[in-house]
Amino acid sequence: MPWHTPRISRTAPDGVRTPRRIPEFLKAASVCALVAGLLSPLSPAAQAATANTKAAAATDTKAAAAAANDYCGGQCSDILPPGQNGNATLAQILLNQAFGSMPENASNQLGPYNNLAKGHTGLTNATINTFFNDASFGVASDQVASTLKPAGRTDVTIVRDKKTGVPHITGTTRYGTEFGAGYAAAQDRLWLMDVFRHVGRGKLTPFAGGAPSNQGLEQEFWRHAPYTEADLQAQIDKAVATNGDRGRQALGDVNAYIDGINAYIDASDSGRYFPGEYVLTGHKDSITNAGTIEKFKPTDLVALASVIGALFGSGGGGEVNNALSLLAAQEKYGVTEGTKVWESFRERNDPEAALTVHDGSFPYATKPADPQGMALPDNGAVTEEPLVYDRTGSAAGTASKGVSSKATDSALSSARRGMSNALVVGGKHTASGHPIAVFGPQTGYFAPQLLMLQEIQGPGLSARGASFAGLSMYVELGRGQDYAWSATTSGQDIIDAYAVELCQDDVHYLYHGTCTPMEKIEQTNAWKPTTADSTPAGSYRMQVWRTKYGPVTHRATVGGKKVAYTTLRSSYMNEAESIIGFQMLNDPDFVKGPDTFQKAVQNINYTFNWFYADSQHTAYYNSGDNPVRAAGVDAEFPAWARAPYEWRGWNPATNAADYTPPSEHPNSIDQDYYISWNNKQAKDYPSAPWGNGSVHRGNILDDRVKRLVAAGGVTRASLTKAMAEAALVDLRAEDVVPDLLKVVNSSPVTDSAAAAAVTKLQNWVASGSKRTETSAGSKTYADADAIRILDAWWPLLVKAEFEPGLGTKLYNAMTANLPVDESPSAAHGPTGSHAGSSFQYGWWSYVDKDMRAVLGESVQGPLGRKYCGDGTLSACRTLLINTLKEAAGKTAAQVYPGDESCSAGDQWCADAIIHRTLGGIKHGKISWQNRPTFQQVVEFTSHR
Template sequence: MLYSYTARSQQSCARSPLLSDTRTVSQNALDDALPNVTVSLSFDTLDGPVTIYRDEYGIPHVKATTVHDAFFGQGFATAQDRLFQMDHDRRWAYGRWAELAGESAVEQDVLMRKFQLRRSVERDYGAINAETRAMFEAYAEGVNGFIETTEALPVEYAILGESPEAWTAKDCLAVFKARHVLMGHMEAKLWRAKTVAALGAERAAELMPQYEKGGLLIVPPGAEYLGDNYDVLGGYVSGAEHVDGMADADSGSNNWAVHGSRTTSGKPLLAGDPHRPIETPSVYYQNHISCDEFDGMGLSFPGCPGFPHFGHNARVAWCVTHAAADYQDLYIESFRGGSSLHYEHKGSWKHAETHAEVIQVRGAEAVEVEVTTTHHGPIVVGEPSSGRAIAFKYTATDGPNMGLEALLMQLCSSSVDEMDAAMRGWVDPCNNYVFGDVEGDIAYLTRGKVPIRSMANAWLPVPGWTGEHEWEGFIPFEEMPRIRNPENGFIVTANNKQVDDDYPYYISVQYATEHRARRIYDRLAEMPNATVEDMGDVHAERVSIPALAYLKLLPGVEPADERSAEAQRVLLRWDGKMDVDAAAPAIFSAFRYHLDDTILRHLLGPLADYALSAGGRGAPHHVSLLKAHLVRMAETDDASWLPSGATWKSLNAEALGNAVEYLTDRIGNDMNEWTWGKIHQTNRPHWLSNAYSWAAELEGPAMPLGGDGDTPLAASYSHSDPFGIAGSSVARYIYDLSDWDNSRWIVPFGASGHPASAHFSDQSVHMGGRRFHPYDYSWIQIGVVRRS
């Protein structure tokens, strides 16, 4: 499919709404939204011919000669498949989503306006180098090339009677920021402030489990955590007086690399999967771009060029997990009014910058937002007029951020040395960066900027007026945790702790449990001659460590009735594998849910309802840590957190009975029908689902999945919505550095965001079945170049 382009004037694409909020979307409307992917066009901005080939899954392969044309092609192809998703992320970043979604989006838009991402984008764009600006500009030209020439727009525009605005180079920065601004520790610090205010510093500290002793570390591979953890109580006590009165104002991955000394081919294997909320279409976009300078393939964020997190070129491959690093701080500011707003800092009063912004709301009155900024950052919680409010300081928005200059350097790197050097300027998010090259080296780096400051900042919002909690630079790049070709022959990261406490800098107090990392590590340790197929088996690893722990306790439980006894027998015959078609995983999950619910409500008291129903990364992450700690307490028969008079045996018996009742009500009396897949299915909302009932018709198919949040085959659910999958693998990949064409990958739905496309959900059946799709990288394999 040849695309040779000439500029045309932009067409008017606005249309009248096709339907009301309650009518169905017609098939004709869906069909009319499909773009023409066989058309031949020309644009005078191109340096030469650009060809976009689409493989059997609709994945685009862009072949160009120059760097400019490669990114033009990437922008064009992405807009063909994902234009409305790109528009959503741009509006989300700028606090403009209510213009399409109405009042349901106002609260979100208010927060995003307060983050002031547009302002930081303007600053970043002025600071990045010319090569990076040219990359963004070429990508934007490609997006606009599609908008200007297409006769078919995504169906959402037709339904809403809207049309897309032109894409700008700055928008590429904005969508990347929007996808990461809520991945830091801001919400965790607000949640801790709430627990201190409600429960007191001592009780809040007791309920803050830290990384477990003996938990798996990343560096060096196989090392276990032996440190003493941080002084939680001290941090809570010192900050408690300042958070009083402020408390009521209100994602995970796996990856691993195996050295050639442990593979059949003698060359490295890299694999992994990012975990994010499931959405329609998926957050990541599979594509391939090639020119004389590079030949890269991987997963990109629609709206942003390159392959920031997952990809490879002809010589190196890279992948990430979230490092759980702490790079967001909250400062309680002390304000005074008068003719203008001022805030206190080190005994003097500084002028606070304020301005008003207006949010346009579809179908409702506009909303005015007052935005206030101090030298710490924008005010995101509270009102300055009350005298106290919280400012948000974040590496990605605090001063010029040139981190995305790394995107082009990644694509042009030829060795792990060059890859490591390319990450020197990376800012956000902080990642566990795992990479390898075709010469046989594998490496790990904690990439990103981590500020150096007082430990008080780690726990709670800190007073901004004292000057005692300012940032004092960043951890030097040369001293970031890293390793090259470890002796054991492989590297594993799964949001677990990077290093022991002898590391001289503070990175974080909050990590995922070791469960996923431990299962992956143990599986790889058993593979002296690993293959791509073996990596697929690791992806499919679904043995639950918590399940194995609780199963050891079940023989001592006295069931309340025969139905509970039957459920107990099913569990006692089980091997702990969270298989989609088995009943035991459903019984165990319902048992654990009710056990956790009883204990957590006792522990959290007045905060329980909020904690168990909240979204985001604050209370939910804390709840997951508490659940993991309960597993360890159950194993040692530690009853110190149990309600008065309760024992593990009594609570286990009660939870088992509640599980049987729950599954009977939900599925029926036949226990053989209680398969995990019947209750463990993906929630896959469209971005407009909260606003319009018809948006449900644009969602991808529900997928029953095995695994859960504690297994490498990840499919987690929130406590407030058992057992609908809230977060899961949003891509799986295996890179074979001995033969790129022997690599594998898959995403939850498909390449296209158009519901009428054959490639809207053609990968779903294999995603649920733990299978992978072939990975066509070489132009011979794609079919462009004939074999000799």
């Protein structure tokens, strides 16, 4: 959320004087409010000090019991910046904004996480926990920071450790355990949980104010999941009804978890230590304590789950854009040649792509030999369906189809397009003989973080790790007693677009021959100014038309017939189903090896790559409800909304269908090694995103892990170093610049400016192609000139290389499908600035294939033609030299123009990671590194 503030200067946590803002509300806040916040009757510190003393005596017993169930032998570690504590009182927020002070445990994991960027070079097994937390079960008695019996219950204890403040929840009953999990979640993330239950309902602005970023958040998610309260409840009912005892247990766990959340709301309200954002947004009065914090209910968790699923677990979509670029290619080259060109850029099954599963074929959503039911729009006929209407007040001047603020775009896309990765090596290649894994999800950098850490021990529950705030009744990514698991976003296609033929008017359509009314779902959001958000009062109405084939996204004509394009995903109306898989992962009586691990994640309907390691085995499984499409339907393009082209077995009342069986999902047990960085999963398993070709960031991991495996004797330290080194590599420099320089150097470079630039690039590539500081904390890059030159050169050379051959219309259509660049400083790229994640989306593969073709080298899966210099080596060389000279002549201020966080020309700052504020606490910048947010390093020494 935005905090509109004037600037003062202060000392940042890293010791650098930087501009700082005093919030507007600080000027108006009374001294009484500040004192009330500081001296509240039951502050969190006072609460911990007055916790049930009997619980403290049980701490050693709890630690011993946990240790007995811990088979990691002290070799499990994790990290999750910035810190465990995501709640702050009003006083703490005011002090942070004015002086940069931090609440306890709010930023204590940020420094170790950041330090790995330079500290990894000397890493040993003994120093791993300098950069990670010890993720062993339990808390030693001398490391106990607080012990609490929440709400005075005798069946659950929450112990927090001194180093991180992570909650270790131990219950003697299932209900008590889940109650404690809910209470601990609210202690650490109540405000964030409240924000995202409102985001999931498209109701953020009435809750937190009408700032453009808030409008963008609610519009983005409500557009894709416009659920009513009845829809949310129906999903709960279905999940319970279709999953027998486990479904009923899940509902019981949810209810206990919510009871714990609500108990904390009551306690923090009466004790006046609730998050200060409630005061700043007008929900509570800091003096009188008037106002309320709305209690949680089960449907809130479904709303939360819909946001998380949309961000990380819903691959596919984009069929209308695909159709537009195909039509542009056919217009340019003719139908046959244009289709060939389009397919070559799509790279839906590229033979040179890095794979996670090395053996076997897993055909899915492949290109049909004889496409059927395709509903391509007429040229120029497509319009996007508007979402927003009836703007008033501060909303009146915003584009009718929705807000697209820079802050919102970068915050959303940095999460959705995350850099989750995994490196897993089998025991026969390690020094110990036990498998080793370094893996984790990238959920973006937020303050507070979307994820939170916990340990949960109780009947049928035994795990430690990370969970999304508000969904932490189970650990979602972490470790059990003798196994660990993690995930990366897989992105296979579970979303299809349908063309519904309109009848009678624009809000009726043909369903199986009958003219059927669309369902209009709408809501009006109004807001008032708050002390946290100075946006004046305003309102607007959001409207979505729903069909049996999903919400309407576009209008068009197809062969002259008026149609509405809809989007249908298999997880739509099924957001609650995945709870069963996570329940199984936390159950030590269910997961006992790789086979049962795979069975557990088969119950997760979101699109993820799942990885597993224990002391003997490794495993992989690709989850998601992959719909069985009708024969001949091409998943890349819209299909007619007619019975022959529907998903097989599809029931529109429940959006259930026939799904491909587990054996047809990419899966493996005990492969020599696995890597994943959102790359292609397996042979013949097309990825939904564009750009999975010969150069992908997955290659950076694969090359390094392959070398380690070939040498043998892999250790936790060596595998962590491989990940950390890859996190600093510029993919373009390592895997594409050598091709470019081979063309440039095919004849002597006589131009002095070009020759100087070539030398700098060659030296950088020879030194490792990394974007790294000269020394820790220097905030100056080694090879700074080479980095600046490549950052300036890449967009220039791509445009010069491809636009003349493709033509402007087709080039623009292709870049709409896949942006050309995603360097760390490329604010114009899909991730935005300061987001960490880089090099997932770009034209690296296209440039690589084109350069090799021009050089006359072998290319599998080539582009439809040669593009650089019209395909001749000499002309291509001239093009590259001219664009290189232009790039080399650009100043740092031109390449890095500056923004609200960085001055123009500050290269390090342009790359730097900045946590997006979702509350009142802000954090300092850290150096760029391309790695997961939450990460584990695990090596189990024994098994049950």
